[in-house]
Amino acid sequence: xxxxxxxxxxxxxxxxxxxxxxxxxxxxxxxxxxxxxxxxxxxxxxxxxxxxxxxxxxxxxxxxxxxxxxxxxxxxxxxxxxxxxxxxxxxxxxxxxxxxxxxxxxxxxxxxxxxxxxxxxxxxxxxxxxxxxxxxx
Amino acid sequence: xxxxxxxxxxxxxxxxxxxxxxxxxxxxxxxxxxxxxxxxxxxxxxxxxxxxxxxxxxxxxxxxxxxxxxxxxxxxxxxxxxxxxxxxxxxxxxxxxxxxxxxxxxxxxxxxxxxxxxxxxxxxxxxxxxxxxxxxxxxxxxxxxxxxxxxxxxxxxxxxxxxxxxxxxxxxxxxxxxxxxxxxxxxxxxxxxxxxxxxxxxxxxxxxxxxxxxxxxxxxxxxxxxxxxxxxxxxxxxxxxxxxxxxxxxxxxxxxxxxxxxxxxxxxxxxxxxxxxxxxxxxxxxxxxxxxxxxxxxxxxxxxxxxxxxxxxxxxxxxxxxxxxxxxxxxxxxxxxxxxxxxxxxxxxxxxxxxxxxxxxxxx
Numbered sequence: 001x002x003x004x005x006x007x008x009x010x011x012x013x014x015x016x017x018x019x020x021x022x023x024x025x026x027x028x029x030x031x032x033x034x035x036x037x038x039x040x041x042x043x044x045x046x047x048x049x050x051x052x053x054x055x056x057x058x059x060x061x062x063x064x065x066x067x068x069x070x071x072x073x074x075x076x077x078x079x080x081x082x083x084x085x086x087x088x089x090x091x092x093x094x095x096x097x098x099x100x101x102x103x104x105x106x107x108x109x110x111x112x113x114x115x116x117x118x119x120x121x122x123x124x125x126x127x128x129x130x131x132x133x134x135x136x137x
Numbered sequence: 138x139x140x141x142x143x144x145x146x147x148x149x150x151x152x153x154x155x156x157x158x159x160x161x162x163x164x165x166x167x168x169x170x171x172x173x174x175x176x177x178x179x180x181x182x183x184x185x186x187x188x189x190x191x192x193x194x195x196x197x198x199x200x201x202x203x204x205x206x207x208x209x210x211x212x213x214x215x216x217x218x219x220x221x222x223x224x225x226x227x228x229x230x231x232x233x234x235x236x237x238x239x240x241x242x243x244x245x246x247x248x249x250x251x252x253x254x255x256x257x258x259x260x261x262x263x264x265x266x267x268x269x270x271x272x273x274x275x276x277x278x279x280x281x282x283x284x285x286x287x288x289x290x291x292x293x294x295x296x297x298x299x300x301x302x303x304x305x306x307x308x309x310x311x312x313x314x315x316x317x318x319x320x321x322x323x324x325x326x327x328x329x330x331x332x333x334x335x336x337x338x339x340x341x342x343x344x345x346x347x348x349x350x351x352x353x354x355x356x357x358x359x360x361x362x363x364x365x366x367x368x369x370x371x372x373x374x375x376x377x378x379x380x381x382x383x384x385x386x387x388x389x390x391x392x393x394x395x396x397x398x399x400x401x402x403x404x405x406x407x408x409x410x411x412x413x414x415x416x417x418x419x420x421x422x423x424x425x426x427x428x429x430x431x432x433x434x435x436x437x438x439x440x441x442x443x444x445x446x447x448x449x450x451x452x453x454x455x456x457x458x459x460x461x462x463x464x465x466x467x468x469x470x471x472x473x474x475x476x477x478x479x480x481x482x483x484x485x486x487x488x489x490x491x492x493x494x495x496x497x498x499x500x501x
Contacts, residue, residue: 042313042351051315051349053256053308063455076384080452081413087500088281090173092266092274093228093247094306096218 027123030134059098177279179210185490188477195237208235257308279498285462288424294395297325317347339364371398401432441470
């Protein structure tokens, strides 16, 4: 009896793990206002590393899953490195880090409201209020 | 125009306008003013008893004689950023650290108003820290540095710390290269190496260009100081530095050549590299300064020393890091060797100091 119970349980566990991995690996997209010009991955990296003021970047919550993935994929850096880079800009009075918003809905709203704004959200969260500029896989 | 009053005027304008905007409600205040800060807690041990190892060229004493010193690297800074209008903003930063007077008396490091003509063209008025060498404008923010502190040799010319005046920032993109041009003009006070009579007033002119190409940046800077104190200040500093930092590792080098009528010429440089292995970032540095000529002071080989350092940075928690650094400094001249203060007559050229530094940096 034990064997029969265990096998499906094990299977369910695998499925759950797979699903979790899948959620984690969900595509992140860089979004812009529908009225905005195209933007390249290099431009996005420059924005979030404080090397450009050409657009207005908006950020997700520091340390959130999507934040960590985004910075890893676009800049090759982790949260501590990003904090150090922005501390350098902040404490020389040259700028302030991108505004942090609590979730993808808030990012989407901010991007929809400002033609200069750039943000990043899960692909599944995209709707007609914003335009996909890049897909990060 | 009274230059000494510039930071004070900037401060008053910034605070006044912010208050007017704040409208006495916390919500609006929140949108116009943001507070932040940084600091370092550090201890240093040197096994050399004939001189004090120092963390910053203006420090009158440091770690020596097998004792621990907490004054070399420890500091605390607080900053307020003000958003006044879309184009006008201000910043005020107050720092407490062991300075030329050997005290932790708070000083105003930054106090300026910035007007944004376009996102790439900004003018600042007030007090700005001088961009003399790589990281010089955040040398007290340990969290922004890969090492415990900036190699002291590069800072030996010890030109002015900040200037009270005007600063123009212009960013221009040509293909994949972004140039950050900066022109600065203001009043400063020059702390002279190796002498007690510090803070000689001078006018400083700065021209700098930082070229960014992806993860590579090249920094060029020229500074000219002139003042009619005793001795008269006639100093030019020309610097060049290169950094490549793709994230997983970094290499960098910085150098400057200083020409001082009174103290002679100096050439200082360092190279450094490191890798980032998860939360750990081990690194190594070689740094040196060499006198190139004798000035009217007659002092020879002023500042000469060289340092080999290895260390590791550990980002152990959010907004917190700790660093451990071991270095060996060799005295190459008894005339105010750059890394030391209070050099005893018993010290000899070729003497080596083994120095251990442990710090914790934070930002908030």
